Amino acid sequence: xxxxxxxxxxxxxxxxxxxxxxxxxxxxxxxxxxxxxxxxxxxxxxxxxxxxxxxxxxxxxxxxxxxxxxxxxxxxxxxxxxxxxxxxxxxxxxxxxxxxxxxxxxxxxxxxxxxxxxxxxxxxxxxxxxxxxxxxxxxxxxxxxxxxxxxxxxxxxxxxxxxxxxxxxxxxxxxxxxxxxxxxxxxxxxxxxxxxxxxxxxxxxxxxxxxxxxxxxxxxxxxxxxxxxxxxxxxxxxxxxxxxxxxxxxxxxxxxxxxxxxxxxxxxxxxxxxxxxxxxxxxxxxxxxxxxxxxxxxxxxxxxxxxxxxxxxxxxxxxxxxxxxxxxxxxxxxxxxxxxxxxxxxxxxxxxxxxxxxxxxxxxxxxxxxxxxxxxxxxxxxxxxxxxxxxxxxxxxxxxxxxxxxxxxxxxxxxxxxxxxxxxxxxxxxxxxxxxxxxxxxxxxxxxxxxxxxxxxxxxxxxxxxxxxxxxxxxxxxxxxxxxxxxxxxxx
Amino acid sequence: xxxxxxxxxxxxxxxxxxxxxxxxxxxxxxxxxxxxxxxxxxxxxxxxxxxxxxxxxxxxxxxxxxxxxxxxxxxxxxxxxxxxxxxxxxxxxxxxxxxxxxxxxxxxxxxxxxxxxxxxxxxxxxxxxxxxxxxxxxxxxxxxxxxxxxxxxxxxxxxxxxxxxxxxxxxxxxxxxxxxxxxxxxxxxxxxxxxxxxxxxxxxxxxxxxxxx
Numbered sequence: 001x002x003x004x005x006x007x008x009x010x011x012x013x014x015x016x017x018x019x020x021x022x023x024x025x026x027x028x029x030x031x032x033x034x035x036x037x038x039x040x041x042x043x044x045x046x047x048x049x050x051x052x053x054x055x056x057x058x059x060x061x062x063x064x065x066x067x068x069x070x071x072x073x074x075x076x077x078x079x080x081x082x083x084x085x086x087x088x089x090x091x092x093x094x095x096x097x098x099x100x101x102x103x104x105x106x107x108x109x110x111x112x113x114x115x116x117x118x119x120x121x122x123x124x125x126x127x128x129x130x131x132x133x134x135x136x137x138x139x140x141x142x143x144x145x146x147x148x149x150x151x152x153x154x155x156x157x158x159x160x161x162x163x164x165x166x167x168x169x170x171x172x173x174x175x176x177x178x179x180x181x182x183x184x185x186x187x188x189x190x191x192x193x194x195x196x197x198x199x200x201x202x203x204x205x206x207x208x209x210x211x212x213x214x215x216x217x218x219x220x221x222x223x224x225x226x227x228x229x230x231x232x233x234x235x236x237x238x239x240x241x242x243x244x245x246x247x248x249x250x251x252x253x254x255x256x257x258x259x260x261x262x263x264x265x266x267x268x269x270x271x272x273x274x275x276x277x278x279x280x281x282x283x284x285x286x287x288x289x290x291x292x293x294x295x296x297x298x299x300x301x302x303x304x305x306x307x308x309x310x311x312x313x314x315x316x317x318x319x320x321x322x323x324x325x326x327x328x329x330x331x332x333x334x335x336x337x338x339x340x341x342x343x344x345x346x347x348x349x350x351x352x353x354x355x356x357x358x359x360x361x362x363x364x365x366x367x368x369x370x371x372x373x374x375x376x377x378x379x380x381x382x383x384x385x386x387x388x389x390x391x392x393x394x395x396x397x398x399x400x401x402x403x404x405x406x407x408x409x410x411x412x413x414x415x416x417x418x419x420x421x422x423x424x425x426x427x428x429x430x431x432x433x434x435x436x437x438x439x440x441x442x443x444x445x446x447x448x449x450x451x452x453x454x455x456x457x458x459x460x461x462x463x464x465x466x467x468x469x470x471x472x473x474x475x476x477x478x479x480x481x482x483x484x485x486x487x488x489x490x491x492x
Numbered sequence: 493x494x495x496x497x498x499x500x501x502x503x504x505x506x507x508x509x510x511x512x513x514x515x516x517x518x519x520x521x522x523x524x525x526x527x528x529x530x531x532x533x534x535x536x537x538x539x540x541x542x543x544x545x546x547x548x549x550x551x552x553x554x555x556x557x558x559x560x561x562x563x564x565x566x567x568x569x570x571x572x573x574x575x576x577x578x579x580x581x582x583x584x585x586x587x588x589x590x591x592x593x594x595x596x597x598x599x600x601x602x603x604x605x606x607x608x609x610x611x612x613x614x615x616x617x618x619x620x621x622x623x624x625x626x627x628x629x630x631x632x633x634x635x636x637x638x639x640x641x642x643x644x645x646x647x648x649x650x651x652x653x654x655x656x657x658x659x660x661x662x663x664x665x666x667x668x669x670x671x672x673x674x675x676x677x678x679x680x681x682x683x684x685x686x687x688x689x690x691x692x693x694x695x696x697x698x699x700x701x702x703x704x705x
Contacts, residue, residue, distance in 0.1 A: 036681050056525040067519040070510050073503045086664070092496040144687065145678035161678055168679055194679040198687050205688070210598055228663040236636065236674035236689030243632045244598065254499065259516065261663045265655035266525070268669075272618075276677070279541065280618035283689065284669035285632075291666050294631035305495075309502035315509050 007096070007127035008307065008360045010155065013345030016368040017464070020339040029165055033340050036164045037331045043277025044328055044382070050279070051269070060266045062386040065322035068257055069312060075224040075257045076303060082227030086289025088299040099304050100131035103216065103249055106300055107137050110247050112213040116205075118231060118238045119143035120218025121159065121325055122251045122304055124347045125360075128216070139216065140182070140208050142237035144201050151178040157341030157349065159327040160275055165340050168192040179204050205237065215241035215296070219252040220324070221267060222301070225260045229301065230286040232271055242285050248296035254303050255312075255321040267324065270384040275326040307360030316395045320355045322385040327352075329379035329389060335372055344369060351379035355392040363396055364403045370396035413457045435474045442470040530652030534616040535697055538650045541619030545672025546685060547693040554701040558583050561642065564694055565589070565606065568640055572604040576634050578627025579610060583644065594630065601633060606640040607690070612667075614650035614697075615657045619672070621645060621695065622657060624665040632666055641690040643670075647699045 013019065023029060048054050068075055080090045093099035107115055115132070117123065117139050129139040129150075141150040145163035149156050152174050156162030163171065172192040179186045184204045190196060217238065222229045229250055231238045242248060258267070272281045290299050312318050330336045330350030341349030346357040346366065354373055358366040370393050379389040405415065424430045445451055446469030454462040473481075493501075530537050539549045552560040562585030565573065570589040577594055584591070592604050610628030611621045621643050623629045628644075635641055651657050661667060674689035685691065 032680065039681050051529060053525040053529075056522070060521065060523050060525055063519065063521040067516050067521055070507065070514065070519055071516045072507070073500050074516065076500070076503075092494070092499055094495045094498045094502075098495055142688075143678070144676045148678070161681065163678055164681070171679055194682040195684050197679055198676055198684040202687055209688070210602060223663065226663045234674065235676045235687040237687070239632065239636050239668065240688055243636055254503075262655075262658060265658040266523075268654050268658070269525075278671070279544075280615070280620045280669065280671035282545075282671050282673065282675050284667075286663065286667045286669075288664050288666075291625070294625055294666055295633075303499070305499045305502065309499060309506050312503060313506035318506075 007130075007347055008125050008357055009346050009366055016339075016343055016345065016372045019343035019345060020335075020372070023339040023343045028167060029340055030338065032164060032167060033337055036158070036161060037337045040160075040277055040331045044274060044331065045277075047273040047277045047279060051273070057266055057269055058384055058386050061270045061324075061384055062322065064258065064263050064266060065255075065385050066319075068259060069255065069318055069321055072254065072257070072312065075259060076254055078224040079222055079227065079257050080303075082224065083222075083229075083289060083299075083301050084227075086227045088227065088289040088301055091300060091302045092305075093302055094305050096126035096306050099126050099251060099302055099306065100128055102302055103128060103251065104132055104135040104137060106247070106249055107132065107214050108135065110214050110298075112137075112247075114138040114140065114208075114212065115214045115216050115249075116140050116142050116208055116212040116241050116245065117146075118215065118217035118233070118241045119146050119162075120216070120251060121347065122218045122253050123216060124156065126251070126304065126306060128251070140205070140212075142205050142208070142241060143233075144198060144235060144237075147201055147205070148174060151175070151182065155342060156347065158330060159325055159349070159352075160330075162341075165342065168194060168197065171197055175200050175204075183208060205240075209237075209240040209244055212241070212245045214247045214249065215245040216249045216251065217241060219250050219256055219301075220271065221256055221258050221264070222252060223258050223261050223263070226288055228261060228286050228288045230264070230284060232268075232275075232281050232284045234276065234282045236283055239283055239285055242287065243295050245296055247298040247300070249300045249302065251302045251304055254305055254308055255323075271324055271326055274324075274328040274382070274384040307362075310362070311356075311359040314359065314395075317355065317359050317392050319387050320352065320359060320392060322387055323352050323356065324385060325352075326384055328382040328384065329387075332378040332382045334374060334376060334378070339372075344372065351389045351393075352387070355387075355389055355396060358396050358400070363399045367400040367403065370394075370400055413460075432474070432476065435470070435476070439470045439472060439474065442467075443472070526653075527655050528617070528652035530616045534650045534652050535614075535647045535699065537652075538614050538616040538619060538645075539695075539697055541616065542621075542672070542695050543619075545619055545693075547619075547672045547695055549695045549697065551697045551699065553699050557644070557696065557698045558585055560696060561585055561608070561644070562587065564642055564696065565608070568606060568692075570606040570640065572606070574601065574604045574607040574630075574634055574638055576607075576609055576628055576630025578629075579608065580628065584608070594634075596634075598633070598637070601637040604638045606642070607635055607638040608642045609635055609644070611643050611645050611649065613657050613660055614645045615652075615654060616650055617653040620657070621670045622661060623668045623670065624661065626665070632668055635668070635670075636689055639690055640692045640694075642694045642696065644696045644698060647697060650697070
C-alpha cells in the first residue's frame, strides 16, 4: 500500500530512532512536552475518576466499535442511505488521491478558490491542503494550533494540541511575520501572552469565516441510523465553518460510523474526558443532511478508505480502527513524552500512531514505529475504547521482522543473536558455559558496574541501553554451592 | 468498478473471519454504565457545573425572570440585541439596545453584540446547554457571531446526564452542545477563554414560581 497516502508518513522523515535522538537533545521541546503531557494527564485522571462506571463506559465503547467493524459494509450502506435521505451527497474514496480529487472538484464546482477548514486528522492524512494548492485552491486552517502550524509551514506534533512543541515567543514571531502573507496582519505591538495571541488569531480568521463560501471538515462520528454527523471542538472555529458557508464538505474515515444515535451517550462521555480532561468540550455540533434556512445548503460526505480496509483485514491489528483520536495514549506514553510527535514521522504520532501508521501504509514503510515503545501498557489502560496497543505492537514487530527477513539474503545480526540464544537457552550445559564467559567478559568491559556503548555488531543494542555488569557468580552455581543435595534428592 | 464497489469489496474480503450468518446484534454490547451520574437536584448541579466553566449562572423564578434578564442585559451596555423568532415575548425587557430580529445577514449579525435565547435541553452533570434551533433559539449562526450570549433554561429542561439528553434530543435537527464559553489551550496549554464563539456566556435558570407550582 505504498500509494496509500501522501501524508500518513512524511516522506523524507528520518526513522524513529534517529529522529528521537535529535528530539531528546532539545531541552525546550522536552520542557514543553513534559508540561503538556503531565497537565493533560492529571486533568484526564480527575475527569475519568469522577465516574465510578468508567470501566463500563469503556467496555460499551469498545463493544460498539467491535460491532461496527465486524459489520462495516452494512453500516456504511445504511449511512449512505440516511445521509442521502436527509439531503446530503455521499462520495467514496479508495485512497488519498481519489479523495483529494473529489474534494478539489467539489470546491471548483462552487466557483470558489478558497476554503476554511476545521481541524481534521483525515484531511491531514491525505495531504488535502497540498493537493488543493496544486488545484489553485487556498485552504485556511482555522483551529488555533493548526493555524500556527500552517503559518510556520511546520508539522503537527500532537493529535489534540498540534503546536505543543512551540513556545509562546515562537508563536508570536510567526504571527508577526507570517499573518500578513495570509490575510489580516498581526496587530501592532502584539505580545506573547496566550490571550493576546488568541485574540490576534480571532481577528485574523474572522474575515475568512465571514466571506468563506466553502468549508471542509472531518467528523468525529456519523450515525448510520439517522445520517447525523458530528464535530467535537473547543474554540468555535468548527461552528463557524459548519454554520456560515454555503457548502460543507466532510471527509471521514470509514471507521468513524456508529450504529445508533443512542451510541453518542457513550462517546460523548468517553471522548471529552479522555481528550482534554473536561466533563464536556465547549462545543459539539451535529447535523443531519441539510436544514433549510440554517447552515450550509449543500453537504457532501466523502467516505475515505486509504488503508483502513487493509488494517481491517488483520484480525489482531483491526482494533486500531476503534480509535476515536482522543490522544490520551500520547499523554501517558513515556516515549512520546520524551521524543514528541515529530519523531514518529507521521500525522498519527504516539502509541496509536505506532500501530495505526504501519498498518495504513504497510509495515515495510514504517518498520521502526512498532519498536517505538517500551510496551509498558499505559496506553492500553488509558484508551477509552480499550485498544490493546501493546498486543498490536508486538504483532507488528513480528511482521516487521518477517518483512526484513524476507528482504535479506543473509540473516541479520539480530537474527543470528536470537538463533544463538535459542541454542544456549535450550541446553543447561551451554547456558552454564555462556554465563561463565559472560561473567568474565562482562566484568572486564564494565565501568562502575555498567556496560555502556560497545563497538561492532553490539553497538545498535548498547548505544541506547546500559547493561549492568554480570555478577561474579551465577544464580545457578550459587544455588549448587550453598544447597548441597541430600542423598534422597530433596533439598535441605 | 466504482470506488464504492472497491471499498465494499475490500471490506467483505477483510471480514472473512466473520461468520456469514452473524448479525450486528450477535456482537454483545454491554450497557452496564449508569443512566445518570446526577444524584442531587439536577438544576442545582447544573448551576454548579456551568459555573465551573467560568460561565456566569443566575437563578430566577418565572415571576422574576424578566427583571433578571433586564438586569443582566443592562450590565452589558449592549448596542444591538438579537432576539430569535419564538422567544417568549413576556421575557423580553425594554432596554437601551436596538432589538434585532430575523432576517439578518452575516454583516448585521456580526454587528450585533448580544443574543438572548432559550435552549432545548440542559445537562446537569456536564454543565451543558443544547440548542436545537427551535423556537426562541433561531438558526445556529445567531448564537455564534454576537460576542455575548444569554441563554434562558427552564428547570424542567434540565436532565441529569448525557444519556437522558441524547434520548430527549431529535437528531434530525441541527444541534449545538455548549459547555461554557469557547476556549483554547493551544499555546503552551494555557487556557484562554473566548476564541471564536461568544466570549461571554451567561445562563439564567428559571424555576417555577412559588405561587403557581
